[in-house]
């Protein structure tokens with residue numbers, strides 16, 4: 001069976017990418033995932049806020065306010081250096097593609113850093129762009145344009161593929177992905193899963209909800225993977241959020257994804273699940289008479305099915321009327 005796939009210009013031995021998370025913040029674990037069969041790895045994101053927070057904590061303790069610029073720069077450089085070292089180490093020790101990840105919400109601060117990521121040997125960059133909008137007069141079109149602008153600036157700076165990991169909060173997801181593509185994005189990750197707040201009614205505190213995704217969250221991933229894949233046939237998609245087992249992997253590929261990203265399932269089941277998924281995927285392909293991923297990828301995307309309503313349907317009216 002040929003499990004090889006192409007994602008954002010990269011050749012992957014199979015479609016399973018370990019998504020950006022604590023799982024991918026150190027070389028030893030990354031090597032373990034490679035041995036278990038992973039097709040690629042996205043490193044833990046370097047967060048703009050993280051760097052700034054560290055430097056301000058240090059500044060709080062400093063007696064010399066005039067040193068602030070120096071300390072800030074020092075902290076930023078240090079954090080960046082250790083990230084670049086991780087990229088270099090992974091590239092020396094692993095054969096699978098290593099995708100670096102930057103979490104950003106504005107273009108300027110990260111442009112030079114993207115270049116250094118490329119110099120360190122990363123095979124691609126994943127931009128995790130996120131802005132939380134809570135205003136009453138938010139301009140959603142301007143928001144999508146801002147994302148495209150960030151992508152455009154980074155793409156002009158580096159020669160390696162740039163992927164964009166987005167959330168679902170856009171007025172029109174295919175239009176946004178189209179704009180990202182026009183500005184140079186080689187791939188898109190659908191979707192990021194954000195921190196989920198919950199409320200503890202006993203102590204009246206805002207607490208963390210489920211850190212890990214579950215099966216039910218795959219549905220929206222499938223819907224938009226299928227629609228975007230049908231609308232933009234030459235855009236690479238990595239399906240992400242809710243991919244828990246081999247059947248989910250098959251579903252995402254049928255919907256048109258070039259690859260899947262997995263995090264929660266790896267946290268829960270460990271690296272062994274990767275080889276189990278690959279065995280089951282091959283078995284399913286064998287039973288279905290498919291020799292390669294290309295034989296069935298996108299067979300059930302938006303442009304391949306006659307009734308688009310299957311992916312467009314948003315209301316449950318019929319379901320409930322059928323069931324009284």
Ligand SMILES: Cc1cc2nc3c(=O)[nH]c(=O)nc-3n(C[C@H](O)[C@H](O)[C@H](O)COP(=O)(O)O)c2cc1C
Pocket residue numbers: 019020021022044045046101103128165191192193211212213214240241242243261262263264265
């Ligand atoms: C503990 C944890 C840490 C994460 N850290 C990052 C991160 O640094 N950057 C990022 O882009 N996504 C991060 N994510 C989000 C994951 O990459 C992924 O998008 C999300 O978990 C959905 O995939 P899943 O359903 O396979 O878990 C993190 C997720 C978890 C659970």
